[in-house]
Amino acid sequence: MSTIPITPDPADEPWVLPDRGTIGMACLIIAESAIFVIFVVAYIFYMGQGLGGPTPKQVLELPIFTTICLLSSSLTLHWAVVGLRKSKIGAFNAWLAATVVLGAIFLIGTGMEWYHLIYVDGLTIQTNLFGTTFYSLVGLHATHVIVGLLMLIAALIFGLTGHVDEKHAHRMDVLSLYWHFVDAVWVIVFTVVYVLGR
Amino acid sequence: MADSVSGLSSVEAIDLTPVEKPRQLFLEVLYDWVTTVDHKKIGLMYIAYSLIFLVIGGIEAIVMRIQLAVPHNTFVSPQVFNRMFTLHGTTMVFFVGMPILFGFGNYLVPLMIGARDMAFPRLNAFSFWISAFGGFLLYYSFIGGSGLYGAGSAPDVGWFAYAPLTARVFSPGHSTDYWTLSILLSGIGSIGTALNIVATVICMRCPGMKLNRMPLLAWLYLVTSSMVFIAVSPLTAAQIMLMLDRYVGSHFFDAQAGGSAILWMHFFWIFGHPEVYILVLPAFAFANEIIPVFSRKAIFGYPAMVAASVGIGFISLSVWAHHMFAVGMGAGANVFFVFSTMIISVPTGIKIFNWLATIWGGKIRFASPMLFSVGFLFQFLVAGLTGIMLSVAPFDWQLTGSYFVVAHFHYVLVGAILFMIFAAFYYWFPKATGRMMSERLGKWHFWLMVIGFHLTFDFMHIPGLLGMPRRIYTYEPGRGWEIWNLLVSIGAVIQAIATLIFVYNLVHSYYKGEKAGNDPWDAWTLEWSTASPPPSYNFATTPIVHSRRPLWDIKHPEDPDWNYE
Numbered sequence: 001m002s003t004i005p006i007t008p009d010p011a012d013e014p015w016v017l018p019d020r021g022t023i024g025m026a027c028l029i030i031a032e033s034a035i036f037v038i039f040v041v042a043y044i045f046y047m048g049q050g051l052g053g054p055t056p057k058q059v060l061e062l063p064i065f066t067t068i069c070l071l072s073s074s075l076t077l078h079w080a081v082v083g084l085r086k087s088k089i090g091a092f093n094a095w096l097a098a099t100v101v102l103g104a105i106f107l108i109g110t111g112m113e114w115y116h117l118i119y120v121d122g123l124t125i126q127t128n129l130f131g132t133t134f135y136s137l138v139g140l141h142a143t144h145v146i147v148g149l150l151m152l153i154a155a156l157i158f159g160l161t162g163h164v165d166e167k168h169a170h171r172m173d174v175l176s177l178y179w180h181f182v183d184a185v186w187v188i189v190f191t192v193v194y195v196l197g198r
Numbered sequence: 199m200a201d202s203v204s205g206l207s208s209v210e211a212i213d214l215t216p217v218e219k220p221r222q223l224f225l226e227v228l229y230d231w232v233t234t235v236d237h238k239k240i241g242l243m244y245i246a247y248s249l250i251f252l253v254i255g256g257i258e259a260i261v262m263r264i265q266l267a268v269p270h271n272t273f274v275s276p277q278v279f280n281r282m283f284t285l286h287g288t289t290m291v292f293f294v295g296m297p298i299l300f301g302f303g304n305y306l307v308p309l310m311i312g313a314r315d316m317a318f319p320r321l322n323a324f325s326f327w328i329s330a331f332g333g334f335l336l337y338y339s340f341i342g343g344s345g346l347y348g349a350g351s352a353p354d355v356g357w358f359a360y361a362p363l364t365a366r367v368f369s370p371g372h373s374t375d376y377w378t379l380s381i382l383l384s385g386i387g388s389i390g391t392a393l394n395i396v397a398t399v400i401c402m403r404c405p406g407m408k409l410n411r412m413p414l415l416a417w418l419y420l421v422t423s424s425m426v427f428i429a430v431s432p433l434t435a436a437q438i439m440l441m442l443d444r445y446v447g448s449h450f451f452d453a454q455a456g457g458s459a460i461l462w463m464h465f466f467w468i469f470g471h472p473e474v475y476i477l478v479l480p481a482f483a484f485a486n487e488i489i490p491v492f493s494r495k496a497i498f499g500y501p502a503m504v505a506a507s508v509g510i511g512f513i514s515l516s517v518w519a520h521h522m523f524a525v526g527m528g529a530g531a532n533v534f535f536v537f538s539t540m541i542i543s544v545p546t547g548i549k550i551f552n553w554l555a556t557i558w559g560g561k562i563r564f565a566s567p568m569l570f571s572v573g574f575l576f577q578f579l580v581a582g583l584t585g586i587m588l589s590v591a592p593f594d595w596q597l598t599g600s601y602f603v604v605a606h607f608h609y610v611l612v613g614a615i616l617f618m619i620f621a622a623f624y625y626w627f628p629k630a631t632g633r634m635m636s637e638r639l640g641k642w643h644f645w646l647m648v649i650g651f652h653l654t655f656d657f658m659h660i661p662g663l664l665g666m667p668r669r670i671y672t673y674e675p676g677r678g679w680e681i682w683n684l685l686v687s688i689g690a691v692i693q694a695i696a697t698l699i700f701v702y703n704l705v706h707s708y709y710k711g712e713k714a715g716n717d718p719w720d721a722w723t724l725e726w727s728t729a730s731p732p733p734s735y736n737f738a739t740t741p742i743v744h745s746r747r748p749l750w751d752i753k754h755p756e757d758p759d760w761n762y763e
């Protein structure tokens with residue numbers, strides 16, 4: 001009764017399971033998406049419901065330039081990871097630095113936009129429903145950009161100090177998954193806030 | 199029995215000799231627990247903390263039931279009553295239900311899929327501590343009378359905290375802030391744990407444990423956990439909005455500025471309804487493991503069980519507004535939510551039939567885990583039936599906000615979920631501690647619980663039908679409610695006594711219980727192949743499985759399971 005009969009069993013096939021970093025990040029992205037959905041729904045629900053000005057039409061301008069910067073940062077990050085996989089650390093660092101710069105430009109753009117809205121147009125989160133939903137949705141996204149940037153900067157520091165090699169490509173993959181997600185969310189925020197909402 | 203399992207050792211060479219540990223100082227032990235990343239210890243900490251809250255939430259229930267036992271009672275003031283039902287509901291859902299299920303999940307999932315630990319052990323510890331902190335924060339609001347930065351007033355807005363009750367004007371002070379923050383933190387912890395469980399089930403299975411060979415428990419935790427991050431995240435988002443409203447003066451739920459209270463209801467119930475299934479699916483998971491072992495038969499209809507669970511997961515995400523029929527959503531929305539709610543009874547029915555078919559013709563052993571499972575089956579059936587009644591919008595218009603609803607959801611929460619949690623305790627206690635729980639006390643616990651439960655919640659339907667609203671702190675005599683309320687309160691006390699017997703049994707058996715051995719129930723899943731309690735590395739060598747019931751294969755090599763799959 002002690003031995004298991006040897007039958008040709010599928011368990012003899014090589015046993016490979018999905019990578020936990022990727023799965024974990026995928027789950028995180030689903031959770032984050034659900035949070036964003038709620039904020040987007042609130043935005044759409046309150047579109048045009050504010051009881052006083054200013055309205056989006058009066059104050060919002062299309063952030064075309066910063067949007068282009070953010071979206072292209074996905075591309076540069078992709079090239080960074082490709083470089084890393086081929087052990088080209090120099091290329092990795094360069095592309096990663098470009099990503100960080102592009103992300104930072106986006107954030108600065110948001111900051112300037114907010115500054116203008118607050119001090120010139122007098123729109124704060126308390127002013128009306130537009131202010132409430134606008135700052136919370138765009139702010140939620142900006143928070144994600146900041147978190148992503150911090151992680152990218154950390155990776156860049158490791159890269160510049162020579163602590164990164166192609167063995168880490170996989171971790172960079174997981175990180176870039178997050179960054180692409182943040183970009184994808186921006187496409188939705190952009191469409192809802194600046195295109196439909198105006 | 200235990201020996202038959204060690205037959206495994208000749209195949210996989212699992213070392214089952216218990217390791218003698220030197221006695222540790224109290225501080226060392228404490229340090230071990232606080233810094234641990236072992237999934238079993240974290241699981242036990244989850245369970246311990248939810249047991250503490252079960253007692254607290256139980257005390258709050260008893261306070262309410264004393265107050266309502268007779269008309270015109272002055273045992274507590276109206277304010278205190280409001281605080282009691284708010285804390286009771288919040289505590290039971292967030293700090294008993296969720297953590298206890300995550301506790302069992304943490305403990306069992308890696309063992310049952312033959313893994314050494316969770317996918318992200320440190321995230322696991324972080325999630326636990328942040329959830330626990332959330333729980334204690336809720337009760338921190340008690341400390342210091344009405345002083346201490348306004349902390350002295352416990353929240354009193356109900357567990358669904360409808361707007362505008364939570365607005366600054368209606369809820370001055372910080373009680374609602376404590377409520378929001380504590381839910382927010384424990385929500386983050388839940389999402390972390392859920393993510394971890396999903397990653398563990400997908401990425402950490404031992405060789406041969408294909409998806410269609412996983413124990414149903416692992417399947418159900420996969421579904422529940424996925425639901426957690428689809429359903430709890432919206433709650434987190436809503437809590438952020440509420441905090442913004444309260445702290446920085448935004449207007450999400452502020453009708454004065456065009457905001458909407460209905461939006462809060464939607465956001466809350468988008469979480470709130472699936473939450474019920476997040477709690478009940480693990481209860482199903484326990485039933486799936488316990489009922490077959492005590493009927494000596496393999497579970498009937500494994501693929502159907504999996505499909506039904508996934509189906510329940512999906513459908514439950516689309517029925518939330520059946521909590522809002524009385525709001526006036528319009529006929530179209532009502533019809534949609536009536537039907538989506540009713541459809542969920544199909545997969546649920548499939549499950550009940552499969553459990554009955556598993557029991558049918560089996561050699562049934564009525565040990566405590568099985569007793570509680572049978573109680574669960576009947577009570578869950580009844581709860582489902584009153585649920586279908588309530589899913590009919592006009593019927594709901596009559597009874598929403600009455601004690602009928604309270605009776606219905608306690609049928610699920612207590613009659614199904616709590617009963618299965620008890621069953622799980624009796625079943626897995628020997629694994630976690632190496633000792634059996636007392637069967638004699640278990641029988642007392644079960645029968646008192648059944649009597650108390652039915653006294654309380656069967657009769658609670660009646661004042662509900664007679665029009666007694668929920669959340670009232672007292673009532674007039676002469677409406678035919680008195681006798682029922684008295685019986686309900688007596689039942690509640692009986693349940694409390696039963697629960698105390700259970701807690702005593704836990705403590706007593708931990709020190710004095712009969713030695714259990716590795717496999718006291720002659721079960722079939724992997725957790726029973728290792729020592730009780732399992733060593734910190736779970737399995738000396740990674741198990742390899744060839745069928746759904748690996749230990750059956752070892753005990754019955756002449757008739758292994760894989761011939762039938």
Ligand code: HEM
Nearest residue numbers: 259262283284287290291295356357604611668669670690
């Ligand atoms: C075992 C004995 C229990 C008793 C006697 C009991 C009793 C009560 C009572 C009297 C109320 C207040 C009804 C009202 O006035 O509106 C209540 C509310 C509630 N209970 Fe329980 N309960 C028990 C267990 C549980 C458990 C195990 C759970 C969940 C896992 C739970 C969840 C709730 C919830 C969510 C509410 C609604 C709170 C609110 O209205 O804000 N209860 N319960």
Ligand SMILES: [Cu+2]
Nearest residue numbers: 471518520521
């Ligand atoms: Cu519901």
